[in-house]
Amino acid sequence: MTRRDPAKLVLGAWTGVVLLFLFAPLVIVAIFSVNDSTISRFPMSGLTLGWYRKLFGNAALHAALVNSLIIAFATVVLSCSLGILSAVGIHRYGGRLAGGLRAFSLTPMMVPRLVIGIALLSFYNLLQADLSLLTVIAGHVVMTLPYVILITSARLVGFDKSLEEAAWDLGAGTFTIFREITVPFLKPAIVAAALMSFTLSFDEVVVTFFTTGNDNTLPMIIWSMLRFGITPEVNAIATITVLITGLFAVVAELSLRQAQART
Amino acid sequence: MRAKVSTVLAFLAAPKLWLIIFFILPMMTMVLYSFWRVADYQIVADFTLRNYQKIGGNLYVNVFLSTIRLSLYVTALSLLIGYPVAYFLARKVRRFRLTLLLLVILPLWTSYLVRTYAWMLILGTQGVVNQALMSLGLIDAPFTALLYSDVAVTIALVHIYMPYLILPLYAVLEKIDPSVLEAAWDLGGGRLRTFLSVILPLSLPGIASGCLFVFIPSMGAFVTPELLGGTRSIMIGSIIAQQFGVAYEYPFGSAMALVLMGLIFAAAAATLRYGRPRGTA
Numbered sequence: 001m002t003r004r005d006p007a008k009l010v011l012g013a014w015t016g017v018v019l020l021f022l023f024a025p026l027v028i029v030a031i032f033s034v035n036d037s038t039i040s041r042f043p044m045s046g047l048t049l050g051w052y053r054k055l056f057g058n059a060a061l062h063a064a065l066v067n068s069l070i071i072a073f074a075t076v077v078l079s080c081s082l083g084i085l086s087a088v089g090i091h092r093y094g095g096r097l098a099g100g101l102r103a104f105s106l107t108p109m110m111v112p113r114l115v116i117g118i119a120l121l122s123f124y125n126l127l128q129a130d131l132s133l134l135t136v137i138a139g140h141v142v143m144t145l146p147y148v149i150l151i152t153s154a155r156l157v158g159f160d161k162s163l164e165e166a167a168w169d170l171g172a173g174t175f176t177i178f179r180e181i182t183v184p185f186l187k188p189a190i191v192a193a194a195l196m197s198f199t200l201s202f203d204e205v206v207v208t209f210f211t212t213g214n215d216n217t218l219p220m221i222i223w224s225m226l227r228f229g230i231t232p233e234v235n236a237i238a239t240i241t242v243l244i245t246g247l248f249a250v251v252a253e254l255s256l257r258q259a260q261a262r263t
Numbered sequence: 264m265r266a267k268v269s270t271v272l273a274f275l276a277a278p279k280l281w282l283i284i285f286f287i288l289p290m291m292t293m294v295l296y297s298f299w300r301v302a303d304y305q306i307v308a309d310f311t312l313r314n315y316q317k318i319g320g321n322l323y324v325n326v327f328l329s330t331i332r333l334s335l336y337v338t339a340l341s342l343l344i345g346y347p348v349a350y351f352l353a354r355k356v357r358r359f360r361l362t363l364l365l366l367v368i369l370p371l372w373t374s375y376l377v378r379t380y381a382w383m384l385i386l387g388t389q390g391v392v393n394q395a396l397m398s399l400g401l402i403d404a405p406f407t408a409l410l411y412s413d414v415a416v417t418i419a420l421v422h423i424y425m426p427y428l429i430l431p432l433y434a435v436l437e438k439i440d441p442s443v444l445e446a447a448w449d450l451g452g453g454r455l456r457t458f459l460s461v462i463l464p465l466s467l468p469g470i471a472s473g474c475l476f477v478f479i480p481s482m483g484a485f486v487t488p489e490l491l492g493g494t495r496s497i498m499i500g501s502i503i504a505q506q507f508g509v510a511y512e513y514p515f516g517s518a519m520a521l522v523l524m525g526l527i528f529a530a531a532a533a534t535l536r537y538g539r540p541r542g543t544a
Contacts, residue, residue, distance in 0.1 A: 007454070013352035015363065018348050021422065022370045025381030028391060039389060082278040089274025105278065108286055110475075110531065111485020114500050115520050118507050119289035122517060125306070126292050138285045145278065174270045183371040196372070203374035206485055210507060213544060219376050226380055226490055230387070249372035253365050 026242055030240070033235035051236040061221060068202055068217040071133055075140040075201040076194050082141070083148025083193060088182055090149075102153065107145040112125045117210035122178060124211070131213035139207045144197035151196065155189035155259070188259030192252040199245040271280050290326055297518035306513055314518035323502070323519070330499040331414075331526065334481035341425040341477045342470065348463075349429045349469075353436035364433070371426045379487045382419045386410040386491070411493025424480055428473035435469030436462070471538020478534075479527055499523060 036048035055061055090101045108116060120139045124131060159182075166176045183190070205219040212220070218241065225234050300311050300469035317323065352363055370378065385391045386409040393405035409415060439462065442445065447457040499519065506516025 006353075008355045011347050011355055015348045015351045018344060018425075019363075019366055021344075022367070022426070024384060025378060025422065026370070026373065028384055029377065029381045078281075082281055085274050086278035089278075090463065093271045093274060093457070101275070102277075108282070110479060110527070112485075112500070112526070112527075113482055114483045114485045114504060115524060116286070116289075118503065118516060118520055119293050120285065121507055122296050122513055123285075123289035123292040125513065126295075141281060142286045144490050145282065149278075174267070198374050203376065205374075205376050219374060222376055222380070223486070225533070226376075226383070230380075230383060234380065235384075238374070240378060241378055242373045245372045245374065246369060250365070253368070257361065 029235050030239045030242070032232070033239040035232065035235075038232055039048045051232045052240075054233060055236055055240075058233075060216070061218070064216045064218050064221045067133060067215050071136055071140060071208075071217060072198050072201040074133075075144055076198050078137070078141045079144040079148050080190060080194050080198045083145050084152055084183070084186065084190065087149050087152035088178065088186075089157060091153065091159070102149070105149045106146045108142050113143065113204070113206040117207045120207070121210040131205075131210075131211060133215055135213070136208050136211045136215070136217075139211045140204060142202040143204065143207055144200050147196050147200065148193040151193040151256075152186055152189045155186055155256075159185060188255045191255040195248040195252040195255075199248050203241065203245060244248070278507060293517040293520055297521050299514045301512060301514060304511060311514065314515045315384050315522075317515060318519055318522055323499075326497055326499050326502055327522070327526075329497075330482060331508075333413060333417060333420075333496075333498065334478050336486075337420040337481045338423065338474050338478045340417070340421050340429075341428045344421065345425050345429045346470075349432035349436055352429075352431050354439075362498075367426050375423050376463070376486055378423050379419050379490050380393050382415060382422070382491055383410060386415050392498070410491060411490075411495055413496045415491040416484075416488050416496050419491050420477075420484060423479040423487065427476035427480075431472045432466060432469040434538045435466050437467050467538050472535045475534055476533055478530060480543060482523060482527055482530075 010108050031044075033051055034047050034049060035044045035049065036046040037044065040078055086105055094101050116139060117144075119133070120142075124135055129135065163181055163185075164177050167181055172180070203219055205217075205223050207218050208220055209223070216224075218237065222234055225231055279418050296306065297314055298310050298312070300307055300309050300313065302309075318327075325501045344356070346368065352360060352367070356363065376388050383390070387393070388405045388407050390410065393402075393411060396402045397405065443461060443465075444457060452460065484498055488496060488498040489501050489504075492501070503516050503519045503523070506512040506519070510516075
């Protein structure tokens with residue numbers, strides 16, 4: 001059908017408006033981050049990179065950034081190892097239980113972050129455990145694990161089991177097969193899952209809020225700044241985090257797509 | 264292919280163990296705490312139903328009801344706004360489909376805190392909307408009621424969670440076999456008729472899971488109502504969070520969180536039950 005489709009025009013225009021709604025707020029934050037007035041309003045009096053420069057000199061922010069990175073890296077490593085084991089395990093050995101096992105693994109997705117956070121806080125309270133970066137990491141892994149399992153399971157659907165069986169017949173052990181065949185096949189999904197759990201952890205504020213002791217993270221700093229009102233530094237930190245996570249999202253998406261094109 | 268029991272356990276047990284220790288046990292702790300009480304700033308293991316009775320009071324019932332109402336608004340708006348987008352992506356474009364899909368997913372990767380904050384800049388007294396209206400001469404003084412209201416919280420929650428609804432909907436709509444639509448056309452169904460009696464029923468599973476992806480986090484929202492709701496728009500998430508702060512009322516907070524989870528599970532069960540595809544397809 002080559003005739004003009006009025007529905008397509010209307011729906012296309014609507015999609016454009018919705019994308020504008022999704023992106024305009026972020027663009028506004030970025031614009032105000034280079035505004036040289038302390039009041040975030042148009043018309044802007046001039047441009048400056050001063051707010052970014054001020055961030056570099058802020059020691060509390062440095063410490064928070066380091067904490068955020070430690071938490072995010074630890075979360076990625078733990079969550080990806082556990083998630084890949086889980087997805088492969090369910091795929092290989094799940095049998096009739098596969099559906100139920102997968103559903104169980106995904107339940108944390110169905111629980112609001114707030115509840116994950118306060119449940120962990122209650123648990124730590126009961127055990128009288130000291131809150132630290134470790135207690136935060138445990139919570140972030142719970143939060144990101146379902147995403148890793150979801151992404152790797154989706155990739156495993158297209159996995160040719162005869163490859164593993166051939167390797168088995170040639171005498172390879174279970175872990176050799178896992179390392180030499182399964183993991184390379186999963187690589188694009190692992191890259192995507194790692195990037196996704198990194199951003200989820202790096203941006204998380206609610207779970208961190210309830211599970212951290214005296215250690216601050218970057219989102220926690222933004223959160224405490226916002227409770228005292230809008231300051232221009234927030235625009236700069238916010239813009240930096242959005243740019244980093246946006247870049248990660250694009251890389252992850254391209255990684256998955258290339259893999260799909262190849263198989 | 265046969266595997267040793269120990270291998271199977273390594274693959275299946277390690278991840279499950281993490282979830283059991285850091286997710287299931289914490290949830291059970293909340294169940295336990297919800298029947299305990301606080302005395303002299305100590306949580307005492309003393310069985311009581313008082314926490315649940317307290318929730319039955321007018322104050323808390325009203326906050327629960329307004330949280331449900333607001334979450335339903337957010338879900339309905341997300342569906343109305345997101346459905347045409349999912350439909351367009353799944354059935355009307357070819358060339359830029361993947362790029363457009365990436366654009367829809369991209370905001371999901373950015374911080375919900377930052378996206379909430381952006382609405383403070385837009386809806387505030389000195390915000391972008393007020394300034395635009397004033398410079399156009401439509402109003403003399405800024406609206407102070409924009410920020411810190413149900414409207415602000417609703418807009419921001421739609422903004423944050425709507426992409427979660429588009430994804431499953433897209434997946435379902437994309438799978439509809441074109442020959443089914445052609446058959447509907449050939450049988451003389453018009454555009455609207457085909458949509459209402461073929462496409463819409465076939466996309467029900469996507470609508471159901473998409474709506475849950477919006478409704479659940481909205482019910483438990485804490486950051487957004489805290490920053491944009493002020494004292495006028497209070498959601499249950501903020502009240503629950505307070506109990507785990509200086510108030511130190513873990514038992515009461517746990518009871519409220521469990522009621523919240525009960526409501527969420529009821530909604531999920533009902534939605535998934537009625538969200539099955541209808542008809543013969």
